[in-house]
Amino acid sequence: MKFLDQVRIIIKAGDGGNGCVAFRREKFIEFGGPYGGDGGDGGSIIVKAVNGLNTLVDYRFAQHHKAENGSNGSGNNRKGHGGKDLVLKVPVGTQIYEEDKKTLLFDLTNENQEYVIAKGGKGGLGNSKFKSSTNRSPRKFTPGKIGEEFIIWLELKLIADVGIIGFPNAGKSSLLSISTRARPKIANYPFTTLNPNLGVVFVDNKEIIIADIPGLIEGAHSGSGLGDKFLKHIERCKSIIHMIDINEDDLVGKYKIIRNELKEFNPELIKKRELIVFNKIDLIDEEEKKEKIMNFTKKIKKKVYDISVEKKININNLLRAI
Numbered sequence: 001m002k003f004l005d006q007v008r009i010i011i012k013a014g015d016g017g018n019g020c021v022a023f024r025r026e027k028f029i030e031f032g033g034p035y036g037g038d039g040g041d042g043g044s045i046i047v048k049a050v051n052g053l054n055t056l057v058d059y060r061f062a063q064h065h066k067a068e069n070g071s072n073g074s075g076n077n078r079k080g081h082g083g084k085d086l087v088l089k090v091p092v093g094t095q096i097y098e099e100d101k102k103t104l105l106f107d108l109t110n111e112n113q114e115y116v117i118a119k120g121g122k123g124g125l126g127n128s129k130f131k132s133s134t135n136r137s138p139r140k141f142t143p144g145k146i147g148e149e150f151i152i153w154l155e156l157k158l159i160a161d162v163g164i165i166g167f168p169n170a171g172k173s174s175l176l177s178i179s180t181r182a183r184p185k186i187a188n189y190p191f192t193t194l195n196p197n198l199g200v201v202f203v204d205n206k207e208i209i210i211a212d213i214p215g216l217i218e219g220a221h222s223g224s225g226l227g228d229k230f231l232k233h234i235e236r237c238k239s240i241i242h243m244i245d246i247n248e249d250d251l252v253g254k255y256k257i258i259r260n261e262l263k264e265f266n267p268e269l270i271k272k273r274e275l276i277v278f279n280k281i282d283l284i285d286e287e288e289k290k291e292k293i294m295n296f297t298k299k300i301k302k303k304v305y306d307i308s309v310e311k312k313i314n315i316n317n318l319l320r321a322i
Helices: 172-179 224-234 251-265 267-271 286-300 315-321
Strands: 006-012 045-050 064-066 086-091 094-097 104-108 114-118 149-156 162-165 197-203 206-212 239-245 273-279 304-306
Touching: 006 114, 045 094, 045 104, 064 086, 086 149, 104 114, 114 149, 162 172, 162 224, 172 197, 172 206, 172 239, 172 315, 197 315, 224 251, 239 251, 251 267, 251 286, 273 286, 273 315, 286 304, 304 315
Parallel strands: 006 064, 045 086, 162 206, 162 239, 239 273, 273 304
Antiparallel strands: 006 149, 045 114, 094 104, 094 149, 197 206
């Protein structure tokens, strides 16, 4: 299924049915009076968060959504049927924005959470509602109200316990693939991952949701390498795994570039708990590895986990730390 995390849709709630003008006409009842029923209410449009979805692709080619209109009232004081509500199912973590893409209307962060985005129009009144002591046979009625109509944006921000970040080709997708049942695309070139991937790992009877965030580069916060599209998904992650290829020349510089991109995009991101992971230790000798880790920790003052995803070295230790 193709990943899509942003879509523009047009929604229209149902119109209310019109009230009816009718009079009671029965045998032996000479002056039956007004007998017109009210119109039914139009259906509303409800956005509902459900599990089992992780993309908005269903709305990519179905951008117009309309709820059912209410039926008109009829004689014998019969009220028209109300229109059925239209429920739009979206993944948990979906945000609803106005047409300007800036005004947040609602944030669906829990399963089965609902938001009435467009209310159906009220049904009109039949002529029986206008009977009075001075007007015994009114012919007045009211039409149904028009249902609300909007253009909105749906934007998905993945919700995960841990997000894996780093430069392209650091081994993020590989870690996800060997520790979960997720099967992201993996290849030996940068920007293999173009969409975030989710996986669930079970460690010591605990369930952890891990998100593989596509590779970031310098300038990501301003859109370089589609970075601004990816950074928003980190906002919902409780913690971060910062993965770095230990074979890089300037490990401290690489680390600081990604940290700066997080800060520039949203200062709150650098406050998240973080695990620093050096990958691909199978491609470097032991002495050089120790020297690089020692030089890094002297400057950054944080604990480092060294692993090899390819050879599955120290993976269980990392998962327990997560």
